[in-house]
Amino acid sequence: MVTVSICVGSSCHLKGAYEIIEICEELIEKLGLRDQIELKGNFCLGRCAEKGVTVMVDGEILSGVSPQNFRKIFEEKILRKLGEGNANGSD
Numbered sequence: 001m002v003t004v005s006i007c008v009g010s011s012c013h014l015k016g017a018y019e020i021i022e023i024c025e026e027l028i029e030k031l032g033l034r035d036q037i038e039l040k041g042n043f044c045l046g047r048c049a050e051k052g053v054t055v056m057v058d059g060e061i062l063s064g065v066s067p068q069n070f071r072k073i074f075e076e077k078i079l080r081k082l083g084e085g086n087a088n089g090s091d
């Protein structure tokens with residue numbers, strides 16, 4: 001299980017947080033990962049000054065996320081983590 005928390009504080013909201021949540025839900029649905037990815041909204045993660053939206057993947061804070069680059073991040077960070085989890089035999 002990978003936990004994805006997308007910041008929905010006002011600064012990230014203005015930078016497209018809700019659009020990212022929609023893309024994330026769409027990808028989870030499309031790939032059949034509902035029971036492997038927990039998607040949450042998070043209040044301000046304290047990175048408002050950085051570019052883009054702040055997203056936390058299993059406690060790792062990623063800044064500069066946008067609706068444009070989110071698919072790539074999903075692949076590189078989230079799917080990769082799921083792969084590692086499986087390889088280790090953990091969930």
Ligand code: FES
Nearest residue numbers: 007009012044047
């Ligand atoms: S509003 Fe998202 S980091 Fe502050």
